[in-house]
Amino acid sequence: MIKDKNVNDAYQLAKQKYAEIGVDTDAAMEELKKVKLSIHSWQGDDVHGFVNPNHELTGGIGVSGNYPGIARNPDELTADLHEALSLIPGSHKVQLHTLYAVTNKKKDFNEIGPEDFAYWVDWAKEEKIGLDMNPTFFSHPLVKENFTLASPEKYIRDFWIEVGKKSREISKYFGQELGQRSINNFWIPDGFKDNPIDKENPRLRLINSLDEIFKQKYDENQTIESVEGKLFGTGIESYTVGSHLFYNNYAISRGKLWTIDAGHWHPTEDVSDKFSAFLPFGKGLMLHISRPVRWDSDHVVIFDEALVRITRSLVRDQELSHTNIGLDFFDATINRVAAWVIGARATQKALLQAMLEPIKQLKQAELEYDFTTRLAITEELKSYPFGAVWDEFCLQNNVPVGSNWLNDIHQYEKNVQFKRK
Ligand code: RNT
Ligand code: ZN
Numbered sequence: 001m002i003k004d005k006n007v008n009d010a011y012q013l014a015k016q017k018y019a020e021i022g023v024d025t026d027a028a029m030e031e032l033k034k035v036k037l038s039i040h041s042w043q044g045d046d047v048h049g050f051v052n053p054n055h056e057l058t059g060g061i062g063v064s065g066n067y068p069g070i071a072r073n074p075d076e077l078t079a080d081l082h083e084a085l086s087l088i089p090g091s092h093k094v095q096l097h098t099l100y101a102v103t104n105k106k107k108d109f110n111e112i113g114p115e116d117f118a119y120w121v122d123w124a125k126e127e128k129i130g131l132d133m134n135p136t137f138f139s140h141p142l143v144k145e146n147f148t149l150a151s152p153e154k155y156i157r158d159f160w161i162e163v164g165k166k167s168r169e170i171s172k173y174f175g176q177e178l179g180q181r182s183i184n185n186f187w188i189p190d191g192f193k194d195n196p197i198d199k200e201n202p203r204l205r206l207i208n209s210l211d212e213i214f215k216q217k218y219d220e221n222q223t224i225e226s227v228e229g230k231l232f233g234t235g236i237e238s239y240t241v242g243s244h245l246f247y248n249n250y251a252i253s254r255g256k257l258w259t260i261d262a263g264h265w266h267p268t269e270d271v272s273d274k275f276s277a278f279l280p281f282g283k284g285l286m287l288h289i290s291r292p293v294r295w296d297s298d299h300v301v302i303f304d305e306a307l308v309r310i311t312r313s314l315v316r317d318q319e320l321s322h323t324n325i326g327l328d329f330f331d332a333t334i335n336r337v338a339a340w341v342i343g344a345r346a347t348q349k350a351l352l353q354a355m356l357e358p359i360k361q362l363k364q365a366e367l368e369y370d371f372t373t374r375l376a377i378t379e380e381l382k383s384y385p386f387g388a389v390w391d392e393f394c395l396q397n398n399v400p401v402g403s404n405w406l407n408d409i410h411q412y413e414k415n416v417q418f419k420r421k
Contacts, residue, residue, distance in 0.1 A: 049099025060233020069417025
């Protein structure tokens with residue numbers, strides 16, 4: 001058990017050490033407290049949802065593992081989310097999918113509307129959190145040959161256009177009811193396994209479908225759409241209709257947000273380098289923080305170089321006010337609640353470390369071509385005691401310090417998750 005007194009003592013030393021280089025640790029903690037993460041519901045149940053839970057997960061994404069205690073219904077999933085949120089400092093949001101509707105009779109995706117998310121809104125009010133939305137364009141028989149909104153067949157496009165329109169009503173309902181803007185994130189799997197002949201028409205069809213979905217104007221303080229591209233999916237390796245360039249241009253030309261999923265790029269591309277190239281032109285960003293291991297594997301996010309590069313860019317370039325940080329990973333080989341906690345806390349830690357830099361001084365050194373100082377200071381900062389500040393942040397926000405949260409998970413497994421048979 002880590003003692004509060006030790007945490008405070010270590011914090012005082014850290015505070016002093018940072019003050020010597022002009023960094024205010026209290027201010028950094030204040031700043032961190034303001035950053036909301038959008039926690040993804042689908043880590044809790046391996047992307048099954050409640051609408052057609054027995055349908056195979058399609059769209060070229062996949063979950064592996066069989067750890068006991070998976071959430072099987074709305075009450076179990078919200079209980080698990082509550083447990084996770086109690087171990088993550090600060091106040092956050094949860095992002096849902098059409099799949100997570102709680103209906104009183106069987107409904108198809110295109111029939112699901114705001115009334116089917118009343119359960120979630122009531123829960124969110126209790127938790128005092130906001131909700132984000134994602135229309136589901138996968139795990140359904142009308143995903144034909146991996147095509148939805150860009151399908152060559154009108155009846156298929158029409159079905160999915162309706163799903164998209166309904167998701168906007170749902171997202172607006174979240175925004176209205178919860179008093180926080182709801183981000184509605186669009187990702188579709190459309191693409192080809194092998195080399196296409198026609199690369200243009202699927203994209204033109206996608207533009208038309210999206211324009212149709214977005215025809216109705218909504219108050220952007222309540223809901224705004226974001227569009228998420230990717231490089232490829234399994235079984236969809238040769239061509240993706242919604243590529244990055246496609247959605248980058250779509251977002252700019254239509255005034256939408258652009259979603260950058262950290263797992264959706266070529267492994268050598270630096271995701272964090274995209275933000276400052278987009279934001280001067282665009283309305284804002286949505287991030288799906290993920291961890292690709294050799295491919296878009298959606299591993300649980302950890303405190304690694306890729307994550308730190310992301311948070312450093314956001315902080316140094318003052319992009320946080322225009323960026324919605326969502327999580328997107330799914331691992332069923334470990335406790336699913338722990339997965340949320342690990343990924344969220346890692347993201348917050350990386351943000352905090354980025355906030356504990358003498359950014360103004362470093363920018364000045366750079367302006368004066370003093371690259372020696374820039375490199376020397378950024379290297380020294382890596383071994384500064386930011387962990388002591390993180391512990392203090394957890395303490396101040398009434399969540400377990402260090403690995404103490406794991407005891408809570410073990411209790412929760414014993415009392416709740418492992419009892420699910
Ligand atoms: C898929 C996208 C998408 C999904 C979720 C479930 O590659 O990343 O965001 O992971 O919508
Ligand atoms: Zn994603």
